[in-house]
Amino acid sequence: MKKLALFLMFLPLCSQASDLTLMPWPSQIDRQAGFLSLNHSPVFKVSGGDNRVGYAVAHFVEQLNSRTGGIPKGDGPIITIHCDGNGQKIQKLGEDESYQLNVEPEQAELRAANPLGILRGIETLLQLVYAGEQGWVIPTVKIEDHPRFPWRGLMIDVSRHFMPVEVLKRNIDGMAAVKLNILHLHLSDDEGFRVESRRAPRLQKLASDGLFYTQQQVRDLVAYARMRGIRIVPEFDVPGHSVSWLVAYPKLSSAGAPEHLVRGMSDSERLTLDPTLPATYQLLDKVFAEMAGLFPDQYFHIGGDEVNGKYWDQNERIQSWMRKHQIKDNHALQAYFNRRLQAILAKHGKRMEGWDEILAPELPTDTLVQSWRGPETLVSAARMGFQTLLSAGWYLDLMFPASKHYVVEPFSGESESLSPEQKTRIVGGEAAQWAEYVTPEILDNRLWPRLGAIAERLWSPQSVTDVESMYRRLEILNRNLEWLGLRQQTNSQHMLERIAGDAPLEALQVLTAHVEP
Ligand code: ACM
Numbered sequence: 001m002k003k004l005a006l007f008l009m010f011l012p013l014c015s016q017a018s019d020l021t022l023m024p025w026p027s028q029i030d031r032q033a034g035f036l037s038l039n040h041s042p043v044f045k046v047s048g049g050d051n052r053v054g055y056a057v058a059h060f061v062e063q064l065n066s067r068t069g070g071i072p073k074g075d076g077p078i079i080t081i082h083c084d085g086n087g088q089k090i091q092k093l094g095e096d097e098s099y100q101l102n103v104e105p106e107q108a109e110l111r112a113a114n115p116l117g118i119l120r121g122i123e124t125l126l127q128l129v130y131a132g133e134q135g136w137v138i139p140t141v142k143i144e145d146h147p148r149f150p151w152r153g154l155m156i157d158v159s160r161h162f163m164p165v166e167v168l169k170r171n172i173d174g175m176a177a178v179k180l181n182i183l184h185l186h187l188s189d190d191e192g193f194r195v196e197s198r199r200a201p202r203l204q205k206l207a208s209d210g211l212f213y214t215q216q217q218v219r220d221l222v223a224y225a226r227m228r229g230i231r232i233v234p235e236f237d238v239p240g241h242s243v244s245w246l247v248a249y250p251k252l253s254s255a256g257a258p259e260h261l262v263r264g265m266s267d268s269e270r271l272t273l274d275p276t277l278p279a280t281y282q283l284l285d286k287v288f289a290e291m292a293g294l295f296p297d298q299y300f301h302i303g304g305d306e307v308n309g310k311y312w313d314q315n316e317r318i319q320s321w322m323r324k325h326q327i328k329d330n331h332a333l334q335a336y337f338n339r340r341l342q343a344i345l346a347k348h349g350k351r352m353e354g355w356d357e358i359l360a361p362e363l364p365t366d367t368l369v370q371s372w373r374g375p376e377t378l379v380s381a382a383r384m385g386f387q388t389l390l391s392a393g394w395y396l397d398l399m400f401p402a403s404k405h406y407v408v409e410p411f412s413g414e415s416e417s418l419s420p421e422q423k424t425r426i427v428g429g430e431a432a433q434w435a436e437y438v439t440p441e442i443l444d445n446r447l448w449p450r451l452g453a454i455a456e457r458l459w460s461p462q463s464v465t466d467v468e469s470m471y472r473r474l475e476i477l478n479r480n481l482e483w484l485g486l487r488q489q490t491n492s493q494h495m496l497e498r499i500a501g502d503a504p505l506e507a508l509q510v511l512t513a514h515v516e517p
Pocket of ligand 1 (some may be wrong): 305355
């Protein structure tokens with residue numbers, strides 16, 4: 001009896017806002033006393049917006065059924081959804097994602113100016129659902145919510161380990177659940193080129209090991225992401241990290257033909273493109289034109305990181321070309337290369353994005369700089385007039401705890417001294433998942449639930465910093481993600497069972513609980 005009383009004391013009564021398990025935390029929330037009962041399935045009254053509003057409602061119903069095991073049909077509460085407008089045909093950076101949610105004891109209402117707001121609000125509504133003393137309920141609340149940053153992304157490296165479409169799709173669902181809005185795909189690297197090119201088919205034929213997305217799969221994935229309010233930004237990493245290009249087109253190498261794709265960390269030859277050859281730009285123009293049509297997003301990422309200058313230093317023809325063109329060093333040579341790429345991309349209607357090594361005053365300031373080597377480059381980029389976003393501190397592949405990523409803040413230290421105008425150039429951030437050691441089976445586990453903590457940093461007000469509260473809510477997110485189809489827990493269990501074989505699993509579980517990050 002005593003035990004039962006204790007148990008009841010700790011039932012999640014959610015009587016105040018801080019008891020709720022929302023993630024990311026909304027910008028304004030007012031918890032009222034009471035609950036909307038879901039003893040019968042809700043009836044939706046929907047008006048305005050485009051097909052994403054219909055998707056949002058269907059998604060709510062499907063997830064409610066998944067989590068609750070099904071709610072009896074009948075005279076359930078009315079949930080009114082109203083969207084004022086249709087939003088952009090191609091989702092744009094900075095489109096309105098705000099929403100208002102009002103849950104009362106007899107009904108609920110979700111309103112937004114744009115379908116993106118409805119998508120974000122429906123996820124909040126889903127997160128509010130829980131099993132109370134009287135069955136499934138939604139606590140009565142008034143929420144006004146909008147994102148702090150317009151660019152809230154995740155980069156997945158699909159070159160080192162190819163990630164099948166269904167793996168990306170379930171992770172897009174997870175991203176939508178925590179209101180992330182950009183999936184950045186790292187599509188080419190030394191280990192493989194992962195998209196079908198019809199204009200340069202040698203790329204996937206010779207440099208993908210047969211593992212690549214067909215153009216139809218890309219279109220399908222882009223449409224899938226759009227329906228969930230997520231943009232897909234493609235990255236083709238050049239002029240370094242480009243062995244896959246050179247396996248297909250060895251004449252463009254700065255130092256001879258690569259023998260094969262890079263297969264592991266011990267492979268030391270990581271050749272670079274030759275930025276002095278006209279043929280290099282002819283190929284990039286041809287492939288980027290095709291990819292620009294396939295990926296409708298306004299931004300196009302050209303990588304630009306970790307270019308090994310030794311191949312340029314050792315090539316006498318490149319050295320004499322540099323002298324002739326008065327290019328003083330490798331950074332200037334890469335800046336020359338990037339300027340030409342920027343012109344190619346602008347011709348195809350794109351804004352160029354690159355890792356922070358591309359930072360150079362010669363580049364047009366509509367270039368977006370992704371800071372990864374440290375927050376200093378974020379500040380330099382903003383000072384120099386570039387749009388910029390933060391990834392330093394958000395490398396999930398490094399296996400740091402969620403708390404370490406959670407405290408990373410774009411506006412801290414040096415960046416606080418930026419002018420208001422310079423500050424607006426910091427558009428957000430991206431978590432990164434490099435995949436040297438990440439297979440499709442383990443990807444979900446390497447992303448979730450920690451990605452929820454980064455998503456909160458990018459969506460919620462800067463004042464939301466309570467680590468204990470974050471962990472409490474992350475725990476619930478972790479559970480709900482599995483209902484959504486993510487496999488971060490299931491796959492870990494299966495992998496442990498595989499290792500244990502016929503031996504008892506428990507010892508292995510104890511061991512890994514203590515030695516795994
Ligand atoms: C990077 O991590 N090389 C961008």
